[in-house]
Amino acid sequence: MGSELVVRDLHVNVEGKEILKGVNLQVRQGEVHALMGPNGSGKSTLAYTLAGHPKYEVTDGEVLLDGENLLEMGADERARKGIFLAFQYPTAIPGVNMANFLRTAVSRVRAAQSDNAGSARDGGELIPMREFRKELNSSLSMLKMESDFVRRYLNDGFSGGEKKRAEILQMALLRPKIAILDETDSGLDIDALRVVSEGVNALSGTNLGVLLITHYQRILNYIKPNFIHILFNGRVVVSGGPELASVLEEKGYDWVRTEFGEPVAG
């Protein structure tokens, strides 16, 4: 049976202010859920919270992955359990070689998943170089990226589009169960959008559940969602099938505002 991420009545404070006010969501491996909603509605907050950012304080509710409480785990442990976040704004880490970093990350995640405690630890064994190279090269070519790219420092000086591609490259190598893609489509040119979408599709199949945060219908033409949710003022207010996207494209969020309350400040 596939894995399942369950978010139940999730309340989250950021710097003392409640941003998520009771989010409910359920994502299974093999499904694609699109999460839409106006700026500032709390989409990234949800993404960060699921990935375990320490700044986001959960005041109520639960998050379970296959029945295990993710909220008790640090970000690293969640990643080793199979959660992946493609950042809306990936952080640059100067001096950290991308290929070396990826090899370490992949080694830690794989080891944890095969119960190889020795390699999951710091300074533990790394997966053999040749094996890693092979995988890396196939992921690079799937995403139509130059092999030189991974010799650069992590996200350092990457263009907006390069950063987004690099996130998907990491996802490809880490093979998560559930991936949260936070506006992976923004900043990509038309060709890149297609390549990245095809990459996500190739990876999804039955082994990956995707929570795709986006503002645009465009990416949904490539990555077909099974469900669409609208997050508004810290709550999922509408859920529906793929048809919801065109409704939003046409009508915007005004009807959501009238129905579900005051516009969010800012």
Add this chain to the structure above:
Amino acid sequence: MSTQMVEATKKEYQYGFHDPEKYTFKARKGLDKEIVEEISWMKSEPAWMRDFRLRSLEQFVAKPMPTWGADLSELQFDNIYYYLKATDRQGKTWEEVPDTIKNTFDRLGIPEAERKFLAGVGAQYESEVIYHNLKEEWEKLGVVFVDTDTAVREYPDLVKEYFGTIIPPSDNKFAALNSAVWSGGSFIYVPKGVKVDIPLQAYFRINAQNMGQFERTLIICDEGSQVHYVEGCTAPIYSSDSLHSAVVEIIVKKGARCRYTTIQNWSVNVYNLVTKRAVAYEDATMEWIDGNLGSKVTMKYPAVYMLGKGAKAEILSIAFAGHGQNLDAGGKVVHGAPHTTSTITSKSISKDGGRSSYRGLLKVAKGAVGCKSNVRCDALILDEHSRSDTYPYIEIDENDVAIGHEASVSKIGEEQLFYLMSRGVSENEAATMIVNGFIEPLVKELPMEYAVEMNRLIQLQMEGSVG
């Protein structure tokens, strides 16, 4: 010890002025004229060197302690051995070596023989053989690479011409001290136009002399020559001696190029007070790469005096101060001729209450037109107990110059940590990556094996398990 060396030692005794068997040097603490004379006598030195030592001792006594930089008030000159024979030094046993140091050797995977040596309980380092093979190659090129004691005996003219000319005993209290009691260190002469491809590594030939407290190094690069010298090692050097005070003098003649790389990781009881200075003549290039990890207190500011037009200086300095450590490091560049260029890059890291400072001097003399200098110092502070300071001194007596100075202080970023951790890497490993990334611009300048060890060492330091 190879038979070759035993032979050499015998010979040396045979032709010495004194019969060592009738004489036993009694190691004792403290410093006075008698100790200095005994040191010189033990080494069968010529009179000029003995006199140099004695004059230096007077300077040492007369000079005040530096009142800036790290706190040296706990340093007790009377409580130090200024000269120990190798045999006295090896009186220690492996059992006396602290566990923290032993563990670190384990983690770094240092071979058995080397561990004993680094801990000060072994005699010779096994790579002696490699050194001898390389030495033959160098000799064919006319390169001299010997310890400085040997140089005084075998190359007296060269030594006499340059010794103490770049850093006179009067330069500072610790230079005076070293001049009075120096022992060991490296002497290198590279003849005109000779380019030495592989780095000359003190690592290959570490022995008790070389790792002494008061080593003295002199490097002469003749016109158009090129050399890279590497000293130190990343393994912690356990020393019960609480004071290490070296002097390094370098002469880079017209069109020559010298790079001097140091990785220093003294145990945390050591005061490491080192004077390093080079002069670079016309179109010559001097590069100092200086990595400081260990010690209780380090004060070290490698300097380059650019005295010929078109000379270049580059100084890269790394300091990692952990608990109880105060590392005061940086560099000095003096532009004494037109169209000279200098760069200073400093990266310092403070952790667990450690303190690291950048202290630098940039001086441009009148008439040194068209000079360029760029100073950049970045500090990374890993927790709120730690500290980092910057003391840039700038003296510019010429208008036609281009000077850049940038400094940054950052805390290890929560966002960076989270990003790496969200990929399955533990917090500690993530922090280690960030620190290694921070010093990467310098580490990539190190010879390969040092770079690898340096990264491993940072990893250990981050776990707080380094002695």
